[in-house]
Amino acid sequence: MTLIIVIASFLILVILHELGHYLFAKKYGVKVEEFGIGLPPRLIGKKIGETIYSINLLPLGAFVRLEGEEQAIPGPRSFSAKPIWQRMVIVAAGVVAFWLVAVIIFTGLGATSGIPTGIGDEETAGVINPQVQILGVAKDSPAKIAGIELGDSIVKMVSSTSGAFAFPTKVGEVQSFTDKVVGEEIIITLKRGDEISEVTLMPRIDPPDGEGSMGVALVRTAFVKYTLLEAPVQGVIRTGKLTGEIIGGLGGLAVNLVSGRGVPAGVEFTGPVGIVHLLTNSLSLGVPHFLSFLAVLAVYLAIFNALPIPVVDGGKLLFLTIEAIRKKPISETFEKRLSAIVFVLLISMMIWVTIKDVIRIF
Numbered sequence: 001m002t003l004i005i006v007i008a009s010f011l012i013l014v015i016l017h018e019l020g021h022y023l024f025a026k027k028y029g030v031k032v033e034e035f036g037i038g039l040p041p042r043l044i045g046k047k048i049g050e051t052i053y054s055i056n057l058l059p060l061g062a063f064v065r066l067e068g069e070e071q072a073i074p075g076p077r078s079f080s081a082k083p084i085w086q087r088m089v090i091v092a093a094g095v096v097a098f099w100l101v102a103v104i105i106f107t108g109l110g111a112t113s114g115i116p117t118g119i120g121d122e123e124t125a126g127v128i129n130p131q132v133q134i135l136g137v138a139k140d141s142p143a144k145i146a147g148i149e150l151g152d153s154i155v156k157m158v159s160s161t162s163g164a165f166a167f168p169t170k171v172g173e174v175q176s177f178t179d180k181v182v183g184e185e186i187i188i189t190l191k192r193g194d195e196i197s198e199v200t201l202m203p204r205i206d207p208p209d210g211e212g213s214m215g216v217a218l219v220r221t222a223f224v225k226y227t228l229l230e231a232p233v234q235g236v237i238r239t240g241k242l243t244g245e246i247i248g249g250l251g252g253l254a255v256n257l258v259s260g261r262g263v264p265a266g267v268e269f270t271g272p273v274g275i276v277h278l279l280t281n282s283l284s285l286g287v288p289h290f291l292s293f294l295a296v297l298a299v300y301l302a303i304f305n306a307l308p309i310p311v312v313d314g315g316k317l318l319f320l321t322i323e324a325i326r327k328k329p330i331s332e333t334f335e336k337r338l339s340a341i342v343f344v345l346l347i348s349m350m351i352w353v354t355i356k357d358v359i360r361i362f
Contacts, residue, residue: 114223141215
């Protein structure tokens with residue numbers, strides 16, 4: 001059931017993306033030949049008006065087929081016959097749809113349960129249920145040996161030797177407690193999803209540089225809630241900040257690769273299998289965490305689709321921009337050949353990443 005929910009949620013994201021193309025194509029009078037859920041081969045299809053609405057075998061995406069999009073044809077209903085600005089809006093609408101989904105999710109969470117957010121120890125305004133979560137576990141560390149995992153929340157810490165205890169809700173409180181009991185055996189009560197468990201470990205007196213006595217990276221998280229008036233504004237702000245952070249991270253990665261420094265430590269590429277795994281893990285933490293991760297994924301998809309490379313919307317916008325400058329379209333043969341080359345490269349990379357995901361996860 002969890003896997004079905006995860007795949008259905010991802011599919012809904014892509015459907016909403018295609019719905020952006022569909023609505024603006026209709027608005028500007030372009031004939032929509034087919035709106036498909038899933039990828040061919042077709043399982044069922046029904047023609048309503050001039051459009052075939054279909055459900056297809058592979059639940060890996062969705063598509064909208066417009067008259068005159070793949071090959072220029074004359075006619076008042078053809079995509080290729082419309083003014084360039086209208087074609088650009090139709091193409092861009094799919095990208096914007098992803099950002100809009102993120103804004104709506106963050107707005108809804110902010111006005112209801114609150115948005116799961118990493119916060120500083122000093123933050124208190126609008127904070128609900130603050131807790132300390134495990135952000136990372138060092139290899140061969142006491143935490144790793146004890147079975148502590150990424151995403152676990154620390155509920156309670158007790159020293160078996162002195163009886164000292166703490167119910168930490170701040171990162172500083174965990175660090176302060178472990179500093180007092182290094183070398184002593186401690187019992188840590190953890191929350192993992194809806195499950196409560198206990199592990200036993202001994203904080204190291206002389207840990208490796210950068211690992212800490214337990215060997216964990218910590219983050220203080222909480223549900224941050226807003227009023228009904230604040231929530232939409234904060235939804236837009238949060239989506240904008242997240243977009244900037246992701247672009248900045250990708251830019252830094254590109255600089256590293258170009259300069260020959262390689263991929264930074266801790267950075268991993270992930271494909272469909274890895275994304276499904278991450279979505280499944282987030283769902284185990286609760287619906288708000290799952291929806292929040294889905295919003296983050298929507299922003300990633302928006303940025304990817306906006307890249308100026310063939311086969312994605314950003315590539316189509318690039319070709320349309322060149323057409324506007326040249327006053328004539330790029331050769332269809334050149335565009336198709338370039339798109340085919342990029343498509344093969346992307347598929348090859350996706351297969352490589354998927355194999356790595358399978359090895360890493362399973």
